[in-house]
Amino acid sequence: MMQPFTNLTSTALPLRAENVDTDQIIPARYLTAVTQAGMGDGLFSWWRYKRDGSPNPDFVLNQPQYKGAEVLVAGRNFGIGSSREHAVWALTQYGFRAVISPGFADIFYNNSLKNGLLPVRLPEEIVNRLLDLIEEAPQTTISIDLENQTIALPSVSGEQWTARSFDIDPFRRWCLVRGFDELDYLLDKDKQISDFEASATF
Amino acid sequence: MGKTLFERIWDAHVVAQDEGAPAALYIDAHLVHEVTSPQAFATLRERGLSVRRPDKTFATMDHAIPTRLPTSPGEQSPAGQQVKAESGTERGGGSLNSVDMALWPEDAATQVRTLRQNCAEFGITLFDIEGDIQGIVHVIGPELGITQPGMTIVCGDSHTSTHGAFGALAFGIGTSEVGHVLATQCLMQKKPKTFAINIEGALGTGVTAKDIILAIIAKNGAGGGVGHVFEYRGAAIRQMSMASRMTICNMSIEGGARAGLIAPDETTFDYIRGRAYAPTGEAWERAVAHWRTFQTDEDAVFDREMTLDASALAPMVTYGTNPGQGAPVTGRVPKADDLEDEAERRSLQNALAYMGLTEGQPIEGQHVDIVFIGSCTNSRIEDLRAAAAIAKGRRVSAHVEALVVPGSKAVKAQAEAEGLDRIFSEAGFQWRGAGCSMCLAMNDDKAGEGKYVASTSNRNFIGRQGPGSRSLLMSPIMAAAAAVNGRVIDVREIL
Numbered sequence: 116m117m118q119p120f121t122n123l124t125s126t127a128l129p130l131r132a133e134n135v136d137t138d139q140i141i142p143a144r145y146l147t148a149v150t151q152a153g154m155g156d157g158l159f160s161w162w163r164y165k166r167d168g169s170p171n172p173d174f175v176l177n178q179p180q181y182k183g184a185e186v187l188v189a190g191r192n193f194g195i196g197s198s199r200e201h202a203v204w205a206l207t208q209y210g211f212r213a214v215i216s217p218g219f220a221d222i223f224y225n226n227s228l229k230n231g232l233l234p235v236r237l238p239e240e241i242v243n244r245l246l247d248l249i250e251e252a253p254q255t256t257i258s259i260d261l262e263n264q265t266i267a268l269p270s271v272s273g274e275q276w277t278a279r280s281f282d283i284d285p286f287r288r289w290c291l292v293r294g295f296d297e298l299d300y301l302l303d304k305d306k307q308i309s310d311f312e313a314s315a316t317f
Numbered sequence: 318m319g320k321t322l323f324e325r326i327w328d329a330h331v332v333a334q335d336e337g338a339p340a341a342l343y344i345d346a347h348l349v350h351e352v353t354s355p356q357a358f359a360t361l362r363e364r365g366l367s368v369r370r371p372d373k374t375f376a377t378m379d380h381a382i383p384t385r386l387p388t389s390p391g392e393q394s395p396a397g398q399q400v401k402a403e404s405g406t407e408r409g410g411g412s413l414n415s416v417d418m419a420l421w422p423e424d425a426a427t428q429v430r431t432l433r434q435n436c437a438e439f440g441i442t443l444f445d446i447e448g449d450i451q452g453i454v455h456v457i458g459p460e461l462g463i464t465q466p467g468m469t470i471v472c473g474d475s476h477t478s479t480h481g482a483f484g485a486l487a488f489g490i491g492t493s494e495v496g497h498v499l500a501t502q503c504l505m506q507k508k509p510k511t512f513a514i515n516i517e518g519a520l521g522t523g524v525t526a527k528d529i530i531l532a533i534i535a536k537n538g539a540g541g542g543v544g545h546v547f548e549y550r551g552a553a554i555r556q557m558s559m560a561s562r563m564t565i566c567n568m569s570i571e572g573g574a575r576a577g578l579i580a581p582d583e584t585t586f587d588y589i590r591g592r593a594y595a596p597t598g599e600a601w602e603r604a605v606a607h608w609r610t611f612q613t614d615e616d617a618v619f620d621r622e623m624t625l626d627a628s629a630l631a632p633m634v635t636y637g638t639n640p641g642q643g644a645p646v647t648g649r650v651p652k653a654d655d656l657e658d659e660a661e662r663r664s665l666q667n668a669l670a671y672m673g674l675t676e677g678q679p680i681e682g683q684h685v686d687i688v689f690i691g692s693c694t695n696s697r698i699e700d701l702r703a704a705a706a707i708a709k710g711r712r713v714s715a716h717v718e719a720l721v722v723p724g725s726k727a728v729k730a731q732a733e734a735e736g737l738d739r740i741f742s743e744a745g746f747q748w749r750g751a752g753c754s755m756c757l758a759m760n761d762d763k764a765g766e767g768k769y770v771a772s773t774s775n776r777n778f779i780g781r782q783g784p785g786s787r788s789l790l791m792s793p794i795m796a797a798a799a800a801v802n803g804r805v806i807d808v809r810e811i812l
């Protein structure tokens with residue numbers, strides 16, 4: 116059972132970078148595990164730690180004003196590269212529940228949905244606006260309403276931000292809201308799968 | 318209106334399509350490796366499920382395994398990393414068929430043992446490092462004839478797109494999805510869009526399939542294909558060997574695409590004929606007749622289309638930290654001011670700061686510390702032959718460490734039968750066992766901090782080839798030329 120996602124109100128972490136790849140999200144040396152545990156420590160490891168293992172104070176994840184943020188806002192093309200679901204586990208174990216970007220790599224997008232991490236696609240100029248706002252005022256909260264597919268910034272006046280809607284495919288939304296696992300859906304199709312196998316000539 | 322090759326394969330595999338839901342797509346072959354599967358098998362065990370079709374599931378080990386054994390405990394591996402050895406036994410290199418895992422790093426050994434246990438428990442065929450068949454999952458699938466036209470193929474690895482070279486719809490999946498396929502042989506998939514990439518003209522001497530795909534990605538960007546399946550078409554593709562077609566399809570994912578496809582033809586059938594899992598006798602005839610139907614109709618329409626003239630290409634080299642940041646060897650690193658898009662400018666500046674390169678510098682002449690010839694992109698016998706032809710009679714530059722890592726044991730054996738290993742060794746290259754190696758640096762094959770790696774692999778991400786490593790992606794002949802010159806040169810100058 117996946118953690119259901121309905122509403123989220125949280126501060127957000129600005130990651131002003133494009134093409135953030137899965138090797139940056141979680142480097143290969145964290146892939147040696149045979150369980151899901153321990154991935155949160157490896158999140159953004161190349162940026163987050165200096166080579167001697169101490170925290171890099173320049174990296175936004177280590178800045179106190181963004182502690183506890185459950186929303187990550189990043190530049191275009193987030194999650195490119197490998198299929199490693201470890202990237203999503205790292206993000207969720209660290210505490211993120213939603214990522215906002217102008218676009219996501221396909222496999223990362225699919226992996227997120229299977230782990231209750233909501234990937235939100237918004238037009239680039241709106242993402243840039245969000246980045247500006249949370250860089251200027253880190254205490255800004257973002258409210259995501261999945262059922263109604265809207266993003267609001269309750270503490271920001273209407274001139275700077277009006278609620279925006281985002282797209283997500285209805286089946287995926289349905290699964291997220293209920294914490295429904297696609298595996299159950301497929302297991303339910305047992306009869307159709309058997310019929311398909313019986314009719315296959317190749 | 319006719320169908321595209323993609324639509325033909327897709328339509329033949331939809332098991333269920335509920336309104337508003339993604340399709341449940343049937344999977345014909347599922348490839349499994351040690352790194353992305355343990356948590357999926359754990360899910361099966363937790364839920365008391367079995368593997369629905371062990372006969373359609375094949376496993377091997379490639380990502381985490383060492384490609385050579387330490388000859389003594391604590392020995393320095395060539396790229397300057399400490400090889401962890403736990404026992405005091407002295408041990409020669411050479412054959413990895415009999416493996417003393419006590420000499421391995423503990424976590425790699427655990428992953429391999431876990432895979433063995435999972436395959437035994439769930440009845441899955443495992444091509445083990447202790448047997449004669451083993452290698453990078455995308456090299457051995459085709460080699461064994463498991464990969465066939467018209468199939469759907471998945472693996473918990475993004476470079477599953479490689480198998481598209483045979484006209485199979487093949488793509489990478491996450492670990493949750495590995496579990497779905499193990500349990501149900503099906504996957505929930507939203508139908509992607511289609512993108513025709515027409516490659517016309519003939520490649521010039523010294524220009525290869527790797528240069529074509531790097532040029533496509535440089536043109537479209539690393540995210541240019543998101544949501545799409547590429548179909549590579551045109552005269553240049555039809556003339557290509559299967560090895561070259563696999564190189565192109567392999568890097569579809571670097572172009573952001575879900576998968577890459579090439580329609581099967583006589584070259585495809587000739588490659589498959591006689592392989593271990595290929596049909597034989599009358600079944601072969603029927604299979605070929607069936608495979609021939611996997612074509613795009615003349616009147617089919619693609620969602621997007623682009624055309625590239627192969628004859629206008631030069632060898633390509635990447636200078637940045639994503640595979641879209643590449644240029645011809647005859648060109649220069651771009652200047653930020655020349656880029657219109659602000660995000661692209663920032664991306665370039667960050668990349669160059671990491672790479673230690675300067676705006677506007679010529680690509681040719683860039684210093685190289687390490688050369689890596691290997692990976693599922695370029696580790697097949699044709700790649701090694703081409704690289705060996707450059708290495709022959711030359712010496713690896715004194716400041717360069719160069720390694721050649723065959724894609725599979727079969728490639729290694731073939732290369733040794735042809736004497737390629739001797740050519741490489743005499744030139745000063747190290748000759749290794751099969752595996753992913755420095756493509757992702759999960760084992761001890763790591764480039765050191767700040768080192769420039771001329772690499773035939775597919776990803777130049779920050780730290781991909783070891784902490785602080787700086788990758789310059791290129792073709793096998795370009796990498797071999799860089800090894801013997803100690804810097805990036807246009808291989809055409811020495812052909």
Ligand code: SF4
Nearest residue numbers: 476692693753756757
């Ligand atoms: S060779 Fe590299 S890209 Fe290919 S499967 Fe191995 S790690 Fe992945």
